[in-house]
Amino acid sequence: MSKFAAPKGVSEYFPPRSQNFEFVRNTLIGEAVVSGYQLIELPVFEDTELFKRGVGESTDVVSKEMYTFEDRGGRSITLRPEGTAGVMRSVIENNLDKGQLPVKIWYSGAFFRAERPQAGRYRQFYQVGVEAIGLSEPEIDVEVIAIADRAFKKLGLKKYRLDITSLGDASSRAAHRVDLIKFIEGLNLDDATAVRAKLNPLRLFDDKRPEISSAMSKAPVLLDYLSEESRKSFESVKSLLEDFGIAYQINPRMVRGLDYYTGTTFEFVHELLGAQSGIGGGGRYDGLMSQLGGADLSGIGFGLGVDRILLACEAEGIFSSDAVTSSLEIYLIPLGSENTKFVTNLLNQLRNSGVIADMSYGDRALKGAMKSADKSGAKYSCVIGESEISSGSLTLKEMKSGVTKEVRIDSLAQALKEI
Protein backbone atom coordinates (compact mmCIF):
# COMPACT_ATOMS: atom_id res chain seq x y z
CA MET A 1 0.00 0.00 0.00
CA SER A 2 1.55 3.28 -1.00
CA LYS A 3 1.09 6.30 1.15
CA PHE A 4 -0.03 8.50 -1.70
CA ALA A 5 -2.81 7.84 -4.14
CA ALA A 6 -3.74 9.74 -7.28
CA PRO A 7 -6.45 12.37 -6.80
CA LYS A 8 -9.93 10.98 -7.14
CA GLY A 9 -11.24 10.31 -10.62
CA VAL A 10 -8.14 10.95 -12.73
CA SER A 11 -7.07 8.65 -15.52
CA GLU A 12 -3.48 7.48 -15.72
CA TYR A 13 -1.75 5.65 -18.53
CA PHE A 14 1.40 3.67 -17.87
CA PRO A 15 3.12 0.91 -19.83
CA PRO A 16 2.05 -1.15 -21.60
CA ARG A 17 -1.37 0.50 -22.03
CA SER A 18 0.15 3.94 -22.49
CA GLN A 19 1.33 2.75 -25.92
CA ASN A 20 -2.25 2.17 -26.97
CA PHE A 21 -3.30 5.53 -25.57
CA GLU A 22 -0.55 7.22 -27.56
CA PHE A 23 -1.56 5.31 -30.68
CA VAL A 24 -5.20 6.40 -30.37
CA ARG A 25 -4.31 10.02 -29.77
CA ASN A 26 -1.84 10.13 -32.66
CA THR A 27 -4.37 8.57 -35.01
CA LEU A 28 -6.95 11.23 -34.15
CA ILE A 29 -4.41 14.01 -34.59
CA GLY A 30 -3.18 12.49 -37.84
CA GLU A 31 -6.57 12.84 -39.48
CA ALA A 32 -6.82 16.50 -38.49
CA VAL A 33 -3.40 17.14 -40.01
CA VAL A 34 -4.36 15.32 -43.22
CA SER A 35 -7.25 17.76 -43.58
CA GLY A 36 -5.03 20.82 -43.29
CA TYR A 37 -5.45 21.68 -39.62
CA GLN A 38 -2.54 23.13 -37.66
CA LEU A 39 -1.59 22.87 -34.01
CA ILE A 40 -2.60 25.38 -31.35
CA GLU A 41 -1.09 24.89 -27.90
CA LEU A 42 -3.02 26.62 -25.14
CA PRO A 43 -2.91 27.08 -21.37
CA VAL A 44 -4.89 24.59 -19.29
CA PHE A 45 -6.24 27.42 -17.15
CA GLU A 46 -8.04 30.58 -18.16
CA ASP A 47 -9.94 33.50 -16.68
CA THR A 48 -13.09 32.02 -15.12
CA GLU A 49 -15.22 34.60 -16.89
CA LEU A 50 -14.19 33.19 -20.30
CA PHE A 51 -15.98 29.92 -19.60
CA LYS A 52 -18.99 31.60 -18.01
CA ARG A 53 -19.48 33.75 -21.08
CA GLY A 54 -18.40 31.19 -23.66
CA VAL A 55 -19.88 27.94 -22.42
CA GLY A 56 -22.91 29.51 -20.76
CA GLU A 57 -23.91 29.96 -17.13
CA SER A 58 -26.96 27.77 -17.51
CA THR A 59 -24.86 24.69 -18.31
CA ASP A 60 -24.02 22.08 -15.72
CA VAL A 61 -20.41 22.36 -16.76
CA VAL A 62 -20.21 25.97 -15.61
CA SER A 63 -22.70 25.88 -12.75
CA LYS A 64 -21.26 22.93 -10.85
CA GLU A 65 -18.39 21.16 -12.59
CA MET A 66 -15.57 23.68 -12.85
CA TYR A 67 -12.29 23.59 -10.98
CA THR A 68 -12.12 27.24 -9.98
CA PHE A 69 -9.60 28.87 -7.66
CA GLU A 70 -8.11 32.23 -6.87
CA ASP A 71 -4.51 32.86 -7.84
CA ARG A 72 -2.07 34.92 -5.80
CA GLY A 73 -3.12 38.11 -7.49
CA GLY A 74 -6.74 37.56 -6.50
CA ARG A 75 -7.84 36.60 -10.04
CA SER A 76 -10.42 33.91 -10.51
CA ILE A 77 -8.88 31.09 -12.54
CA THR A 78 -10.51 27.92 -13.89
CA LEU A 79 -8.98 24.72 -15.22
CA ARG A 80 -10.40 24.37 -18.73
CA PRO A 81 -13.51 22.17 -18.85
CA GLU A 82 -13.59 22.18 -22.68
CA GLY A 83 -11.51 23.43 -25.55
CA THR A 84 -13.46 25.76 -27.79
CA ALA A 85 -13.69 28.82 -25.53
CA GLY A 86 -9.92 28.94 -25.06
CA VAL A 87 -9.31 28.56 -28.79
CA MET A 88 -11.67 31.45 -29.52
CA ARG A 89 -9.95 33.62 -26.93
CA SER A 90 -6.55 32.94 -28.47
CA VAL A 91 -7.75 33.43 -32.05
CA ILE A 92 -9.23 36.81 -31.13
CA GLU A 93 -6.31 37.89 -28.95
CA ASN A 94 -3.71 37.00 -31.57
CA ASN A 95 -5.72 38.31 -34.54
CA LEU A 96 -5.71 34.98 -36.34
CA ASP A 97 -9.18 35.82 -37.65
CA LYS A 98 -7.83 38.87 -39.52
CA GLY A 99 -5.96 36.74 -42.04
CA GLN A 100 -7.10 34.16 -44.51
CA LEU A 101 -10.24 32.25 -43.63
CA PRO A 102 -11.03 29.68 -42.53
CA VAL A 103 -8.68 29.35 -39.60
CA LYS A 104 -8.24 25.61 -39.19
CA ILE A 105 -6.60 24.41 -35.99
CA TRP A 106 -6.36 21.32 -33.84
CA TYR A 107 -5.51 20.88 -30.19
CA SER A 108 -4.86 18.04 -27.80
CA GLY A 109 -4.55 17.92 -24.05
CA ALA A 110 -6.08 17.50 -20.63
CA PHE A 111 -9.43 18.92 -19.55
CA PHE A 112 -11.02 19.07 -16.13
CA ARG A 113 -14.48 18.68 -14.71
CA ALA A 114 -15.33 18.19 -11.04
CA GLU A 115 -17.89 15.44 -11.47
CA ARG A 116 -18.47 12.18 -9.68
CA PRO A 117 -16.22 9.71 -11.54
CA GLN A 118 -17.67 6.80 -13.44
CA ALA A 119 -16.67 4.39 -16.18
CA GLY A 120 -15.35 6.59 -18.98
CA ARG A 121 -15.86 9.77 -16.99
CA TYR A 122 -12.86 11.31 -15.32
CA ARG A 123 -12.07 14.52 -13.53
CA GLN A 124 -9.03 14.93 -15.72
CA PHE A 125 -9.58 13.60 -19.21
CA TYR A 126 -8.04 13.96 -22.65
CA GLN A 127 -9.46 15.40 -25.82
CA VAL A 128 -8.33 15.96 -29.34
CA GLY A 129 -10.30 18.74 -30.98
CA VAL A 130 -10.46 20.76 -34.15
CA GLU A 131 -11.97 24.17 -34.94
CA ALA A 132 -12.67 25.64 -38.38
CA ILE A 133 -13.43 29.32 -38.04
CA GLY A 134 -14.74 31.82 -40.56
CA LEU A 135 -16.86 29.85 -43.01
CA SER A 136 -20.48 28.82 -42.66
CA GLU A 137 -20.68 26.55 -45.70
CA PRO A 138 -22.08 23.06 -45.11
CA GLU A 139 -18.95 21.61 -46.78
CA ILE A 140 -16.94 22.61 -43.73
CA ASP A 141 -19.45 20.92 -41.43
CA VAL A 142 -18.94 17.70 -43.32
CA GLU A 143 -15.16 18.12 -43.45
CA VAL A 144 -15.07 18.28 -39.66
CA ILE A 145 -17.36 15.29 -39.20
CA ALA A 146 -15.34 13.33 -41.75
CA ILE A 147 -12.12 13.85 -39.80
CA ALA A 148 -13.59 12.08 -36.78
CA ASP A 149 -15.23 9.37 -38.83
CA ARG A 150 -12.07 8.66 -40.78
CA ALA A 151 -10.05 8.45 -37.57
CA PHE A 152 -12.51 5.98 -36.04
CA LYS A 153 -12.45 3.83 -39.16
CA LYS A 154 -8.68 3.93 -39.24
CA LEU A 155 -8.55 2.73 -35.65
CA GLY A 156 -10.77 -0.15 -36.72
CA LEU A 157 -13.85 0.85 -34.75
CA LYS A 158 -17.12 -0.55 -36.05
CA LYS A 159 -19.71 -0.38 -33.31
CA TYR A 160 -20.36 3.32 -33.24
CA ARG A 161 -22.94 5.57 -34.80
CA LEU A 162 -23.20 9.21 -35.73
CA ASP A 163 -26.18 11.17 -34.42
CA ILE A 164 -26.85 14.45 -36.12
CA THR A 165 -29.36 17.26 -35.99
CA SER A 166 -29.64 20.97 -36.64
CA LEU A 167 -30.35 23.57 -34.01
CA GLY A 168 -31.11 26.08 -36.77
CA ASP A 169 -30.50 29.81 -36.62
CA ALA A 170 -31.70 32.32 -34.01
CA SER A 171 -35.17 32.74 -35.52
CA SER A 172 -35.69 28.96 -35.72
CA ARG A 173 -34.79 28.54 -32.08
CA ALA A 174 -36.92 31.46 -30.90
CA ALA A 175 -40.02 30.06 -32.59
CA HIS A 176 -39.44 26.61 -31.17
CA ARG A 177 -38.66 27.88 -27.71
CA VAL A 178 -42.09 29.51 -27.35
CA ASP A 179 -43.90 26.27 -28.11
CA LEU A 180 -41.53 24.13 -26.08
CA ILE A 181 -41.96 26.27 -22.96
CA LYS A 182 -45.71 26.11 -23.40
CA PHE A 183 -45.47 22.32 -23.58
CA ILE A 184 -43.21 22.02 -20.53
CA GLU A 185 -45.49 24.22 -18.43
CA GLY A 186 -48.14 21.58 -18.97
CA LEU A 187 -45.92 18.93 -17.31
CA ASN A 188 -45.82 18.25 -13.62
CA LEU A 189 -42.11 18.59 -12.80
CA ASP A 190 -40.16 18.43 -9.55
CA ASP A 191 -38.50 21.66 -8.42
CA ALA A 192 -34.93 20.87 -9.52
CA THR A 193 -36.06 19.84 -12.97
CA ALA A 194 -38.32 22.88 -13.33
CA VAL A 195 -35.38 25.14 -12.54
CA ARG A 196 -33.26 23.37 -15.12
CA ALA A 197 -36.04 23.65 -17.69
CA LYS A 198 -36.29 27.35 -17.06
CA LEU A 199 -32.56 27.88 -17.66
CA ASN A 200 -32.59 25.90 -20.88
CA PRO A 201 -35.75 24.02 -21.84
CA LEU A 202 -33.85 21.92 -24.41
CA ARG A 203 -32.04 20.15 -21.58
CA LEU A 204 -35.15 18.15 -20.72
CA PHE A 205 -34.73 16.14 -23.93
CA ASP A 206 -31.58 14.69 -22.40
CA ASP A 207 -33.19 13.44 -19.21
CA LYS A 208 -32.97 9.65 -18.91
CA ARG A 209 -35.56 9.19 -16.19
CA PRO A 210 -38.42 7.25 -17.77
CA GLU A 211 -41.23 9.54 -16.60
CA ILE A 212 -39.49 12.57 -18.07
CA SER A 213 -38.36 10.99 -21.31
CA SER A 214 -41.77 9.50 -22.04
CA ALA A 215 -43.41 12.87 -21.39
CA MET A 216 -40.84 14.56 -23.63
CA SER A 217 -41.47 12.13 -26.47
CA LYS A 218 -44.50 14.25 -27.36
CA ALA A 219 -42.69 17.57 -27.11
CA PRO A 220 -42.20 19.72 -30.20
CA VAL A 221 -38.74 19.25 -31.73
CA LEU A 222 -36.56 22.00 -33.10
CA LEU A 223 -36.06 20.25 -36.42
CA ASP A 224 -39.69 21.04 -37.30
CA TYR A 225 -39.11 24.77 -36.79
CA LEU A 226 -36.07 25.30 -39.02
CA SER A 227 -36.03 28.40 -41.18
CA GLU A 228 -35.79 27.91 -44.93
CA GLU A 229 -32.09 28.73 -44.92
CA SER A 230 -31.26 26.41 -42.04
CA ARG A 231 -33.26 23.63 -43.59
CA LYS A 232 -31.41 23.95 -46.90
CA SER A 233 -28.06 23.95 -45.19
CA PHE A 234 -28.95 20.85 -43.20
CA GLU A 235 -30.09 19.12 -46.39
CA SER A 236 -26.68 19.83 -47.97
CA VAL A 237 -24.89 18.42 -44.95
CA LYS A 238 -26.90 15.22 -45.12
CA SER A 239 -26.41 14.82 -48.83
CA LEU A 240 -22.64 15.34 -48.57
CA LEU A 241 -22.39 12.84 -45.74
CA GLU A 242 -24.03 10.33 -48.03
CA ASP A 243 -21.57 11.16 -50.82
CA PHE A 244 -18.72 10.58 -48.36
CA GLY A 245 -20.17 7.25 -47.32
CA ILE A 246 -20.60 8.34 -43.72
CA ALA A 247 -23.60 6.66 -42.10
CA TYR A 248 -25.66 8.88 -39.81
CA GLN A 249 -28.88 8.89 -37.92
CA ILE A 250 -31.02 11.96 -37.41
CA ASN A 251 -31.71 12.50 -33.75
CA PRO A 252 -34.00 15.52 -33.28
CA ARG A 253 -33.88 15.11 -29.50
CA MET A 254 -30.11 15.32 -29.25
CA VAL A 255 -28.94 17.97 -26.82
CA ARG A 256 -25.43 19.22 -26.37
CA GLY A 257 -24.19 20.19 -22.95
CA LEU A 258 -22.75 23.51 -24.00
CA ASP A 259 -24.86 26.55 -24.76
CA TYR A 260 -22.97 27.94 -27.74
CA TYR A 261 -24.10 25.41 -30.34
CA THR A 262 -26.22 26.46 -33.33
CA GLY A 263 -26.93 24.86 -36.68
CA THR A 264 -25.38 21.47 -37.36
CA THR A 265 -24.64 19.53 -34.20
CA PHE A 266 -23.46 15.94 -33.93
CA GLU A 267 -22.36 13.26 -31.57
CA PHE A 268 -20.52 9.96 -32.04
CA VAL A 269 -21.85 7.24 -29.76
CA HIS A 270 -20.24 3.86 -29.13
CA GLU A 271 -22.39 0.81 -28.39
CA LEU A 272 -20.16 -1.07 -25.99
CA LEU A 273 -19.33 1.69 -23.55
CA GLY A 274 -22.03 1.68 -20.89
CA ALA A 275 -23.48 4.89 -19.54
CA GLN A 276 -20.79 7.24 -20.82
CA SER A 277 -21.10 6.29 -24.45
CA GLY A 278 -20.33 9.55 -26.22
CA ILE A 279 -16.87 9.29 -27.79
CA GLY A 280 -16.96 12.68 -29.43
CA GLY A 281 -19.22 15.47 -30.42
CA GLY A 282 -19.40 18.99 -31.68
CA GLY A 283 -21.21 21.42 -33.83
CA ARG A 284 -21.48 24.88 -35.25
CA TYR A 285 -21.32 27.97 -33.06
CA ASP A 286 -22.53 31.12 -34.77
CA GLY A 287 -22.50 33.70 -32.02
CA LEU A 288 -19.57 32.58 -29.93
CA MET A 289 -16.78 34.65 -31.48
CA SER A 290 -18.68 37.91 -31.27
CA GLN A 291 -19.87 37.14 -27.78
CA LEU A 292 -16.25 36.84 -26.68
CA GLY A 293 -15.37 40.19 -28.25
CA GLY A 294 -14.21 39.07 -31.68
CA ALA A 295 -15.49 39.46 -35.20
CA ASP A 296 -18.90 38.05 -36.02
CA LEU A 297 -17.61 34.84 -37.56
CA SER A 298 -19.17 31.42 -37.56
CA GLY A 299 -17.24 28.32 -36.71
CA ILE A 300 -17.54 24.59 -36.28
CA GLY A 301 -15.53 22.08 -34.31
CA PHE A 302 -15.51 18.92 -32.28
CA GLY A 303 -13.95 17.43 -29.20
CA LEU A 304 -13.09 13.74 -29.18
CA GLY A 305 -12.66 11.91 -25.89
CA VAL A 306 -9.35 10.06 -26.13
CA ASP A 307 -9.96 8.08 -22.92
CA ARG A 308 -13.32 6.83 -24.14
CA ILE A 309 -12.09 6.05 -27.62
CA LEU A 310 -9.34 3.95 -26.07
CA LEU A 311 -11.99 2.12 -24.01
CA ALA A 312 -14.02 1.61 -27.18
CA CYS A 313 -11.02 0.15 -29.01
CA GLU A 314 -10.40 -2.20 -26.11
CA ALA A 315 -14.07 -3.20 -26.01
CA GLU A 316 -13.88 -4.10 -29.70
CA GLY A 317 -10.70 -6.10 -29.17
CA ILE A 318 -8.58 -3.89 -31.39
CA PHE A 319 -5.48 -4.25 -29.24
CA SER A 320 -6.00 -7.98 -28.73
CA SER A 321 -2.85 -9.81 -27.73
CA ASP A 322 0.55 -9.07 -29.20
CA ALA A 323 -0.17 -5.43 -29.85
CA VAL A 324 2.55 -4.38 -27.45
CA THR A 325 5.25 -3.26 -29.75
CA SER A 326 8.76 -2.29 -28.93
CA SER A 327 11.07 -0.26 -31.06
CA LEU A 328 14.22 -1.70 -29.46
CA GLU A 329 16.66 -2.93 -32.06
CA ILE A 330 19.20 -4.63 -29.84
CA TYR A 331 19.58 -5.79 -26.25
CA LEU A 332 23.08 -6.29 -24.89
CA ILE A 333 23.92 -8.85 -22.22
CA PRO A 334 27.25 -8.54 -20.42
CA LEU A 335 28.66 -11.78 -19.09
CA GLY A 336 30.66 -11.32 -15.92
CA SER A 337 30.77 -8.10 -13.95
CA GLU A 338 34.33 -7.35 -15.15
CA ASN A 339 32.92 -6.89 -18.67
CA THR A 340 30.10 -4.53 -17.72
CA LYS A 341 32.15 -1.41 -18.37
CA PHE A 342 32.98 -2.51 -21.91
CA VAL A 343 29.34 -3.28 -22.69
CA THR A 344 28.13 -0.02 -21.15
CA ASN A 345 30.48 1.89 -23.42
CA LEU A 346 29.40 -0.12 -26.45
CA LEU A 347 25.77 0.64 -25.60
CA ASN A 348 26.57 4.34 -25.44
CA GLN A 349 28.30 4.21 -28.85
CA LEU A 350 25.32 2.43 -30.41
CA ARG A 351 22.96 5.08 -29.07
CA ASN A 352 25.26 7.83 -30.31
CA SER A 353 24.89 6.39 -33.79
CA GLY A 354 21.12 6.32 -33.47
CA VAL A 355 20.59 2.65 -32.74
CA ILE A 356 17.70 2.06 -30.33
CA ALA A 357 19.43 -0.09 -27.74
CA ASP A 358 19.26 -1.28 -24.16
CA MET A 359 21.18 -3.69 -21.94
CA SER A 360 20.83 -5.96 -18.97
CA TYR A 361 22.04 -4.06 -15.93
CA GLY A 362 23.31 -5.78 -12.84
CA ASP A 363 25.08 -9.08 -12.53
CA ARG A 364 22.34 -11.49 -13.56
CA ALA A 365 22.31 -15.11 -14.51
CA LEU A 366 22.38 -15.54 -18.29
CA LYS A 367 19.02 -17.25 -18.34
CA GLY A 368 17.40 -14.36 -16.52
CA ALA A 369 19.12 -11.83 -18.74
CA MET A 370 17.89 -13.63 -21.86
CA LYS A 371 14.40 -13.55 -20.43
CA SER A 372 14.68 -9.79 -20.04
CA ALA A 373 15.90 -9.55 -23.62
CA ASP A 374 12.84 -11.51 -24.69
CA LYS A 375 10.48 -9.31 -22.71
CA SER A 376 12.09 -6.11 -23.87
CA GLY A 377 10.77 -6.90 -27.32
CA ALA A 378 14.17 -6.16 -28.86
CA LYS A 379 14.74 -7.48 -32.35
CA TYR A 380 18.25 -8.76 -31.63
CA SER A 381 20.22 -9.74 -28.59
CA CYS A 382 23.88 -10.51 -28.05
CA VAL A 383 25.95 -11.85 -25.19
CA ILE A 384 29.29 -10.15 -24.59
CA GLY A 385 31.93 -11.76 -22.38
CA GLU A 386 35.60 -12.59 -22.29
CA SER A 387 35.83 -14.32 -25.67
CA GLU A 388 33.86 -11.69 -27.59
CA ILE A 389 36.01 -8.88 -26.27
CA SER A 390 39.26 -10.64 -27.06
CA SER A 391 38.17 -11.82 -30.51
CA GLY A 392 36.43 -8.55 -31.39
CA SER A 393 33.38 -10.28 -32.81
CA LEU A 394 30.04 -11.30 -31.36
CA THR A 395 27.03 -13.46 -32.13
CA LEU A 396 23.93 -11.51 -33.01
CA LYS A 397 20.76 -13.43 -32.33
CA GLU A 398 17.46 -12.61 -33.95
CA MET A 399 14.98 -13.19 -31.14
CA LYS A 400 11.95 -14.14 -33.15
CA SER A 401 13.59 -16.79 -35.33
CA GLY A 402 16.56 -17.75 -33.16
CA VAL A 403 18.84 -17.34 -36.18
CA THR A 404 22.35 -16.18 -35.28
CA LYS A 405 25.01 -14.29 -37.18
CA GLU A 406 28.63 -13.30 -36.49
CA VAL A 407 29.36 -9.57 -36.52
CA ARG A 408 32.48 -7.50 -35.80
CA ILE A 409 31.94 -5.43 -32.67
CA ASP A 410 33.36 -2.27 -34.20
CA SER A 411 30.90 -2.46 -37.10
CA LEU A 412 27.85 -3.44 -35.03
CA ALA A 413 25.97 -0.15 -35.51
CA GLN A 414 26.59 -0.34 -39.25
CA ALA A 415 25.46 -3.97 -39.40
CA LEU A 416 22.22 -3.22 -37.54
CA LYS A 417 21.40 -0.43 -39.95
CA GLU A 418 21.97 -2.63 -42.98
CA ILE A 419 19.77 -5.47 -41.80
Added chain:
RNA sequence: GUGGGCGUAGCUCAGCUGGUAGAGCACUCGGUUGUGGUCCGAGAUGUCGCGGGUUCGAGCCCCGUCGCUCACCCCA
Protein backbone atom coordinates in the same frame (compact mmCIF):
# COMPACT_ATOMS: atom_id res chain seq x y z
C1' G B 1 -25.40 15.67 -4.23
C1' U B 2 -28.26 10.42 -4.37
C1' G B 3 -28.21 4.94 -4.72
C1' G B 4 -25.89 -0.18 -5.49
C1' G B 5 -21.39 -3.32 -5.44
C1' C B 6 -16.40 -4.29 -3.78
C1' G B 7 -11.58 -3.80 -0.55
C1' U B 8 -7.34 -10.90 0.85
C1' A B 9 0.26 -11.69 -2.42
C1' G B 10 2.90 -7.30 -7.76
C1' C B 11 -1.91 -8.82 -10.91
C1' U B 12 -6.75 -11.72 -11.30
C1' C B 13 -9.28 -13.88 -7.59
C1' A B 14 -10.77 -18.41 -4.06
C1' G B 15 -11.44 -18.88 1.19
C1' C B 16 -17.56 -23.69 3.52
C1' U B 17 -22.68 -23.04 9.02
C1' G B 18 -16.52 -18.27 12.59
C1' G B 19 -11.09 -22.62 14.15
C1' U B 20 -4.76 -17.79 13.28
C1' A B 21 -4.48 -17.76 4.75
C1' G B 22 -4.57 -20.33 -0.66
C1' A B 23 -4.58 -20.93 -6.36
C1' G B 24 -3.27 -19.23 -11.19
C1' C B 25 -0.31 -15.65 -13.57
C1' A B 26 4.07 -12.70 -12.81
C1' C B 27 8.99 -12.66 -10.19
C1' U B 28 13.98 -15.04 -8.50
C1' C B 29 17.05 -19.39 -8.64
C1' G B 30 18.04 -24.29 -10.45
C1' G B 31 17.46 -28.75 -13.98
C1' U B 32 20.83 -26.97 -19.02
C1' U B 33 29.62 -23.66 -16.11
C1' G B 34 27.89 -18.92 -22.20
C1' U B 35 21.90 -18.15 -24.97
C1' G B 36 15.08 -16.49 -24.11
C1' G B 37 10.01 -18.51 -25.53
C1' U B 38 7.95 -25.03 -23.87
C1' C B 39 8.51 -28.38 -19.73
C1' C B 40 9.96 -29.82 -14.57
C1' G B 41 11.60 -28.52 -9.57
C1' A B 42 12.49 -25.04 -5.63
C1' G B 43 12.02 -20.16 -3.40
C1' A B 44 10.42 -15.15 -1.96
C1' U B 45 6.01 -12.14 -1.25
C1' G B 46 0.41 -10.58 3.08
C1' U B 47 -0.30 -5.05 9.24
C1' C B 48 -6.85 -10.02 4.99
C1' G B 49 -8.19 -1.26 3.63
C1' C B 50 -8.30 1.16 8.71
C1' G B 51 -10.57 1.58 13.80
C1' G B 52 -13.72 -0.44 17.34
C1' G B 53 -17.25 -4.35 19.09
C1' U B 54 -19.25 -9.60 19.84
C1' U B 55 -16.61 -14.34 20.78
C1' C B 56 -12.40 -19.03 24.03
C1' G B 57 -11.26 -17.74 18.89
C1' A B 58 -12.91 -12.99 13.38
C1' G B 59 -10.58 -12.71 6.48
C1' C B 60 -15.74 -14.41 7.66
C1' C B 61 -20.63 -11.64 12.23
C1' C B 62 -21.96 -6.22 14.02
C1' C B 63 -20.91 -0.76 14.07
C1' G B 64 -18.04 3.14 12.24
C1' U B 65 -14.55 5.05 8.80
C1' C B 66 -11.53 5.57 4.41
C1' G B 67 -10.80 4.10 -0.50
C1' C B 68 -12.21 2.05 -5.17
C1' U B 69 -16.04 0.99 -8.54
C1' C B 70 -20.80 1.14 -11.22
C1' A B 71 -25.22 3.84 -11.94
C1' C B 72 -28.46 8.53 -11.40
C1' C B 73 -28.05 13.98 -12.41
C1' C B 74 -24.86 15.49 -16.47
C1' C B 75 -21.12 14.81 -20.11
C1' A B 76 -15.75 13.65 -23.79
